[in-house]
Amino acid sequence: MQRMHAKPPPAGQAALLARFAGGDMDAAEALTDLIAPRLLRYCARMLGDPVEAEDIVQEAMLRLWRMAPDWQDGQAQPMTWVFRVATNLCTDRLRRRRGGVPEIPEIADAQPDADTHLMQRARAAALEDALMDLPERQRQAVVLRHLEGLSNPEIAAIMMIGVEAVESLTARGKRQLAARLRGQRAELGYEDE
Amino acid sequence: MNDKDSAELEIYVTAARAEAPGLRADLRARILADAQATQVAVQARPRWKGWFSGLTGHWALPGAAGGVTATVAGFWIGVAAPLPMESPLWMYAALEYLDVVAVPLLGVVDPLAMGF
Structure with missing residues (x-):
């Protein structure tokens, strides 16, 4: 669990980008491994579609590579910048499909010998389902805060709003999620915990 | 909650x-x-392009090119155009300076032949 929240100090990300701009492909690999997995999870939850999420991750990372030679030290951190780009790309996709029914990520067939794993998958699917019912901005804030573990100031920078607005969005989002999931306790084995 | x-x-x-x-x-x-x-x-990317961009950003190159063109054109008009009779003496002195000092220093009489 800690692995998901681990990241180098801010200066480290900018330093890696500078090394990439100077021709160091190892730095590109390090940045990719640092940013892309979290970005993919975020985009998949925003869109409810892992394939579309992959397209957006690739596009957002490409924009980062192109930006590298002109990166100004002291501006937003590379990861914050990429998340902001991806957020805008996700918003564009969601607008384009407005009126359509959002797709829920497919859950792979469960292994018959792992009841607990089955239950975990069902709970994960229920949460993803409930997330897709949240208003877009609440979903962004909740995913970034509670699933990706970003700080409120980081989320504020990504969403280009104030920290108080982030707190408000996450609080309202959590309340709605809790209300939505409350009815599924017995079905998802919560009462056995 | x-x-x-x-x-x-x-x-x-x-x-x-x-x-x-x-x-x-x-x-x-x-x-x-x-x-x-x-x-x-x-x-x-050409190295000179990167050097110019690094100095002042991507807008520098067209600006610099325009500046060079304007300078050369102004210089040529000043050299080629005959002075009216009523021109002050300092203008003749300036032309004299060009003939004696600047033109030999540049190595060409026609600035448009400098390859700009």
Whole structure:
């Protein structure tokens, strides 16, 4: 669990980008491994579609590579910048499909010998389902805060709003999620915990 | 939201974190291929272009080119156009200076032949 929240100090990300701009492909690999997995999870939850999420991750990372030679030290951190780009790309996709029914990520067939794993998958699917019912901005804030573990100031920078607005969005989002999931306790084995 | 709701939500969140998709190898490879291609493109840029851009940003080059053109044109008009009879003496002195000092220093009489 800690692995998901681990990241180098801010200066480290900018330093890696500078090394990439100077021709160091190892730095590109390090940045990719640092940013892309979290970005993919975020985009998949925003869109409810892992394939579309992959397209957006690739596009957002490409924009980062192109930006590298002109990166100004002291501006937003590379990861914050990429998340902001991806957020805008996700918003564009969601607008384009407005009126359509959002797709829920497919859950792979469960292994018959792992009841607990089955239950975990069902709970994960229920949460993803409930997330897709949240208003877009609440979903962004909740995913970034509670699933990706970003700080409120980081989320504020990504969403280009104030920290108080982030707190408000996450609080309202959590309340709605809790209300939505409350009815599924017995079905998802919560009462056995 | 009460404590029970919070605890319940945390269970769902924990499950979702554990089930989250990882970065597939082919996507990682595509991202790094883009990085490589971008790097090649950046390094293929002419060095002088990068130098100008580095100095003042991407708008510097057209500005500099315009400045050079205007300077050369002004210089040529000043040299070629005959002075009216009523021109002050200092203008004749300036032309004399060009003939005696500047033109030999530049090595050409016609500034348009300098290759700008």
